Amino acid sequence: MIAKTLLVGDRYYNWLVMDKQPFDYQELKIWQAEDNQKELIVDVFDRSTITPNMVHKMVESGLNNAWATRWRWLSGEEPIRGYYSLEEERALAGQVSQRMKKRVPSIERAGEMTQLRTLEEYLEMPLPTMFQQLYLYVSDGDFGPDYGFFPLLEDTKERFSVWTVYQDMREADMQEYDWEWPDHLIPFLHWGTNIYSCIDCQSLEGSVWVLDTNLKETRKHWKECVWKHTETLYEWMKIWLDADDYGRALWLDMYRKKGLIG
DSSP: OEEEEEEEEEEEEEEEEEEEOOOOOOOEEEEEETEEEEEEEESSOOOGOOOHHHHHHHHHHHTTTTTOOOEEEEESOEEEEEEOOOHHHHHHHHHHHHTTTTOOOOOGGGHHHHHHHHHHHTTTOOOHHHHHHHHTTTOOOOSSSTTBBSSSOOOOOOOOOHHHHHHHHHHOOOOOOOOOOOEEEEEEEETTEEEEEETTSSTTTOEEEEGGGGGOOOOOOOOGGEEEEEHHHHHHHHHHHHHHHTTTTHHHHHHHHHTTTO
């Protein structure tokens, strides 16, 4: 592949586009011709948006942000700073695969991607990429701490699916006038006794929230039962990977964030 060159101000910048599979996205690399230490990596989800004008904007973003390396360009006209690249997310999914001794065979990956796209159609919103990577490279649920992640669409004898639990949340009758589950919070793991971890599909990196209905008190709003645990699913998985298989560290961290334990 041959890099292209663009003049911004009085300096030249090189840029190169690389396809990444199995995701339908491209990685755009931009670097200063005279100093390749100054570079940007941009995950782009629509190749048609990669134009000289877009590269010019990315160079300006680099100049204004001390060349912070990782960015994402979605469907808008402005770049978004990313916590982690898709490559870093994939590497973390690989660590989970090794920990669980589970791996989606490459021949089955297209089918798993179809399930992810179907779930997105049902939800009418995109799923965070870290969430997708786990299902593409580990398994369709049954991994992670405690009872493990739900399967995406099909209930099993051991656990309900993401779609089933999400629908139940939306339709739940807590016998309280103020119950209303946010559309963008998707339950993915049950800790038992009506405690769930949920991923926020409005968050690019997939922030993780907790629902503990046991905390619902008379005359208090149900939202008292819901709080943010981590800013990203990546961070949530790292806490688990760095500790015990059962997720005790995650559990303690959840309630520490809520202020219920010291």
